[in-house]
Amino acid sequence: MNTALPPVACRPGCGACCTAPSISSAIPGMPDGKPAGVRCVQLADDNRCLIFGRPERPACCAGLQASAEMCGDSRERALLWLGELERATAPA
Incomplete structure (x- = not known):
């Protein structure tokens, strides 16, 4: 039985997934990836991805x-959930 949520x-203007988690892949402007809790340089002021749909966007x-x-019901909830996931999966 698949219990995954669809x-x-x-959420427009959220950007939590571009801030909370670490990203080990190179990102334009961040060749060594992005540490957890650091805003991606490709995140616009309105929290939209500047490279969305472009080939240089990391897989x-x-x-x-x-x-x-x-995502929960707010950006703050998404940041909390993603932050907890980051801590739970970080190397020791």
Whole structure:
């Protein structure tokens, strides 16, 4: 039985997934990736991805699917959930 929640549309202006998690892949402007809790340089002032849909967007970003569990009901909830996931999966 699959208990995964279905994907949902991204919340406009959120950008939590571009801030909370670390990204080990190179990002234009961040050749060594992005540490957890650091805003991606490709995140615009309105929290929209500047390289969305472009080939230089990392595969980990393009493959991320928003979900009700991950995104919650606010940007703050999404930051909290993603931060907890980052801490739980960080190397010791």
